[in-house]
Each structure stands twice: as structure tokens, then as C-alpha cells.
Amino acid sequence: MTEKANDPIALWQKTISEIEKGLNAFANQAMGSPEFSKMMNQAGGITAGAQNQFRELMERYLLMANLPSRAQLIGIAERLQTIETQLNDMRALLQQVTNSTSAQRSPTNSPRPPRTKRPPQPTS
Amino acid sequence: MSDTTASDLGAIPARIQSEIQRAIQRSIKGVEYFSSSGPALGLTPKDVLSVRGTMNLYHYRPVADEIYRVPILIVMATTNRGYILDLVRGQSFVEFLIQRGYDVFMLDWTPPRPEEKSLRMEDYVLDFIPDCIRHVQQESGEKDVTVIGYCFGGVLSLLYGSIFHDGPIKNLVCLTTPIDFHEMKLFANFADRRYFDVDRLVDSVGNMPPEMILSSFEMLRPVSRAVSQVQLWEKMWSDDYVKSYRMFDRWATDILPLSGEYFRCMTKELFWDNKIYKGTMSVGGHAVDLSKIKVPVLHAVAEHDHIVPYDSARHVIKMVGSEDKEEVMLKGGHVSLVAGPNAIKRLWPKLDSWLGGRSI
Numbered sequence: 001m002t003e004k005a006n007d008p009i010a011l012w013q014k015t016i017s018e019i020e021k022g023l024n025a026f027a028n029q030a031m032g033s034p035e036f037s038k039m040m041n042q043a044g045g046i047t048a049g050a051q052n053q054f055r056e057l058m059e060r061y062l063l064m065a066n067l068p069s070r071a072q073l074i075g076i077a078e079r080l081q082t083i084e085t086q087l088n089d090m091r092a093l094l095q096q097v098t099n100s101t102s103a104q105r106s107p108t109n110s111p112r113p114p115r116t117k118r119p120p121q122p123t124s
Numbered sequence: 125m126s127d128t129t130a131s132d133l134g135a136i137p138a139r140i141q142s143e144i145q146r147a148i149q150r151s152i153k154g155v156e157y158f159s160s161s162g163p164a165l166g167l168t169p170k171d172v173l174s175v176r177g178t179m180n181l182y183h184y185r186p187v188a189d190e191i192y193r194v195p196i197l198i199v200m201a202t203t204n205r206g207y208i209l210d211l212v213r214g215q216s217f218v219e220f221l222i223q224r225g226y227d228v229f230m231l232d233w234t235p236p237r238p239e240e241k242s243l244r245m246e247d248y249v250l251d252f253i254p255d256c257i258r259h260v261q262q263e264s265g266e267k268d269v270t271v272i273g274y275c276f277g278g279v280l281s282l283l284y285g286s287i288f289h290d291g292p293i294k295n296l297v298c299l300t301t302p303i304d305f306h307e308m309k310l311f312a313n314f315a316d317r318r319y320f321d322v323d324r325l326v327d328s329v330g331n332m333p334p335e336m337i338l339s340s341f342e343m344l345r346p347v348s349r350a351v352s353q354v355q356l357w358e359k360m361w362s363d364d365y366v367k368s369y370r371m372f373d374r375w376a377t378d379i380l381p382l383s384g385e386y387f388r389c390m391t392k393e394l395f396w397d398n399k400i401y402k403g404t405m406s407v408g409g410h411a412v413d414l415s416k417i418k419v420p421v422l423h424a425v426a427e428h429d430h431i432v433p434y435d436s437a438r439h440v441i442k443m444v445g446s447e448d449k450e451e452v453m454l455k456g457g458h459v460s461l462v463a464g465p466n467a468i469k470r471l472w473p474k475l476d477s478w479l480g481g482r483s484i
Contacts, residue, residue, distance in 0.1 A: 014349060032310060078238075078239070117190040
């Protein structure tokens with residue numbers, strides 16, 4: 001106990017922890033006020049509006065520069081994802097066909113354990 | 125008194141030596157930290173049963189010789205990845221459950237795509253969960269299913285359970301699940317209807333960006349992130365600490381975007397009108413009445429949960445209509461309730477002892 005009280009490292013860690021708790025509590029109190037909500041949402045609204053305008057401007061620029069926009073790239077990514085999903089489905093189907101024609105069994109198709117388990121009896 | 129002081133003084137050289145060794149280790153491991161990635165997570169063997177846009181259903185491969193009759197479907201929170209419940213070996217909730225003989229499935233989420241911005245609450249409650257339940261029934265051959273919902277996954281499970289009260293849920297486990305959203309005071313204040321124009325936001329961004337969601341989580345404890353970085357540097361010499369830090373930090377910052385319409389509904393119906401608590405909520409025309417839930421319910425809450433404060437979660441047990449119901453308050457916070465050493469010691473054995481007898 002005394003050793004810990006005199007340990008400068010432990011004291012430093014305790015101090016940091018106390019400062020953290022204090023500052024968090026103080027900030028939480030400030031953030032609980034309607035004024036904070038008003039200020040935060042005004043700032044957030046301005047940022048969202050600016051981002052929107054910038055995005056529209058950027059899309060026009062990319063169109064002029066004959067470059068794909070973010071939305072178009074996302075569209076391509078989605079189509080790739082769809083193709084990947086279809087490939088996975090085909091692979092799964094192929095695996096099923098292979099399993100049914102060979103003796104090999106995947107872990108998915110291996111015999112399932114019986115559903116007969118009972119909870120262990122409490123020891124008295 | 126003087127003896128104690130003398131022994132303290134005698135211990136100083138050893139303490140200095142230990143600190144010098146730690147400082148050296150800190151520098152070496154600090155370089156390693158920045159040049160390597162964290163541990164691989166979510167590796168318990170599983171099969172993907174269904175993928176439909178943001179919805180993913182996994183089935184973890186049983187390892188026990190004999191399993192309980194009733195399978196478990198874990199419904200993950202829509203803002204977070206499911207691997208928090210499947211960290212590394214020895215620290216995985218899923219691994220714990222399958223080793224104890226449960227048949228475990230998980231409804232996990234991936235980022236909704238831009239075209240999924242129109243997903244609404246009813247898509248989650250009346251489509252995704254029932255679809256997963258059907259898959260679980262088909263895969264297990266059992267009609268009954270135990271549902272475990274974590275955080276907002278618990279809210280979705282409660283909504284599902286109240287609408288399909290004659291349905292297949294055999295047991296319902298909620299892990300730190302809020303229903304009185306006015307008691308999530310800071311979130312409610314951030315979303316104050318006088319200042320927060322959710323329509324304008326959703327209409328302009330489509331899906332809610334994960335950065336915005338992460339910021340709102342971090343604002344609940346604004347200093348903690350900086351302090352955790354200081355603590356990481358101090359404990360850089362400890363491999364266990366660094367590994368644990370990396371796992372939790374990766375998960376905590378790996379936030380999912382939320383579908384725009386779903387977020388709009390959460391804001392208006394839950395944070396503004398508090399409809400579940402007031403009993404006025406409906407999903408896709410189905411009235412939500414928690415008192416219609418009659419199955420055994422366990423609600424585990426955390427003593428120091430800063431995301432879902434106890435006041436926002438305490439009404440679950442009062443409002444469900446079950447006779448067999450229990451609330452258990454455990455030490456820990458929102459995340460340490462379910463993962464990490466605290467969970468291994470407290471929640472997991474409690475859940476096993478509660479669920480075992482109800483899974484036959």
C-alpha cells in the first residue's frame with residue numbers, strides 16, 4: 001500500500017486517470033446544455049451544406065475533365081460486388097456437386113452432433 | 125514509519141532499473157507497433173448462410189460432441205461489427221458458446237450500400253430478422269430459437285419479439301439494451317429536435333457516414349481517446365496490453381454507416397418521441413407492445429455503461445410480459461460487459477448457467 005503510494009509512476013497514472021474523469025464529467029455537463037446542441041447542429045448543418053455544394057461542384061468538374069465521379073465508381077464497385085457474390089454462389093454450388101459425387105465431405109456437410117445436450121448438474 | 129521510508133528508498137534503484145528496461149522495450153515495441161498490423165479477429169470457423177446487402181448470416185461450426193437442442197441467433201448492433209463477440213482464441217464469446225455446446229448463428233452487418241439508404245426500421249425487424257430466423261430453423265431443424273441482441277441489436281430483437289410474440293423465440297437475451305431513449309441524455313441532446321434537422325442531413329448524405337457516428341460516440345467521453353494513447357505509450361512494453369488495445373481500438377473505430385431512412389426513424393421515433401418506452405411505437409403497421417413478450421428474458425446491463433446508461437435500460441424487464449425474467453447488473457462498461465477479461469469472468473458464465481437449462 002505504502003509502496004504504491006510512494007511509487008511516482010503509479011501516482012502519475014492515478015493522476016492522469018483522475019484528470020480524465022474530471023474533464024469527461026466537465027465536458028459532459030457542458031454538452032448536456034441546449035446551447036451546445038444548438039451550436040453543434042448549426043456547425044454540423046453548415047459543414048453538411050458546404051460538403052454538398054463542394055460535391056456538386058466536384059462532380060461538374062470531373063464531368064468536364066472526362067473523369068468518373070465517385071457515384072460512378074461506387075456503381076462499378078457494386079457491380080463488382082454482385083459479380084463476386086455470384087462467383088461465390090457458383091463456387092458453393094460447385095462444391096456441393098463435387099461433394100455429392102465424391103466421398104469427400106466438407107466441414108459444412110459433416111455429420112452434425114446430436115442436439116441432446118443437457119446442462120451439467122449443479123454440484124452440491 | 126521511518127522503517128517504511130527506508131525500505132521505500134531501498135526499492136528506488138530496482139524501480140529505476142525496471143523503468144529503464146521498460147523505456148527500452150517501449151522504444152523497440154513502439155517501432156514494431158507501427159510496422160505491424162493488429163491480431164486477426166473473427167476467426168472462429170463459420171459458414172456464411174446468407175448475404176443480402178447489409179445483412180450477413182453466419183453459422184459457427186459446432187465443436188462439441190453433443191449440442192443443446194435450441195440454437196442461438198445473435199443479433200449484432202447495426203452500428204458495429206460482430207467480431208467484438210469473436211475476438212481471438214480464448215477471448216471469443218462465440219468460441220465460448222460453441223465449446224459449451226451451443227449451436228451459434230450470428231446476424232452481422234456490413235456497410236449499407238448507397239442504394240440501401242432507403243432501408244427502414246421495418247426492413248430490419250420484419251424482413252432481415254425473420255429471414256435469418258427461417259435460415260436458422262432450416263439449418264438446425266429446430267423450430268425454437270434463442271435470440272441474443274447486443275445494444276441496438278437488443279432493441280431490434282425486442283421489436284421483433286413483441287410483434288412475433290407467438291413466433292419461434294424460445295428465450296430472449298438482451299445485452300445492455302436501451303428503451304428509454306430520453307435517458308440517453310447526451311445523444312438525446314445532440315439530436316434535440318429544435319436544432320437537429322435530421323431530414324436535411326439524411327436527404328443530403330444518404331446513409332449516415334460512420335465518421336459522424338464515431339464522433340458522437342467519442343464525444344460521450346471526449347478526453348478518453350487522448351488518455352488511452354498516453355496509456356498505450358506507457359504500457360507499450362507489455363505485449364498483452366498492446367494486443368488488447370489494438371483489438372478493442374480497431375473495433376471501436378470500425379463503425380458502420382447507418383441507412384439514412386433507418387437513422388431518420390431512430391432519431392424521430394426513438395430520440396424525439398421515445399415511442400418504445402411510451403408504448404406508441406409501430407413498425408410497418410404492427411403495434412409494438414413489449415408486454416406481449418412472454419418468453420424467458422435475461423437482460424444484462426453494465427454498471428459503468430456510458431453509452432447505454434442504466435436509466436435508459438432498466439425498464440426492459442419491467443415492460444416485458446414474461447414471468448421468467450431477470451435483470452443482472454455486472455461490473456464493467458458497454459464493451460467490457462461482452463468482451464475481454466471482465467466478460468470472461470462475469471457475463472459469459474452467467475449467460476451459460478441461465479441459458480443451459482432453457483436450451484433443452
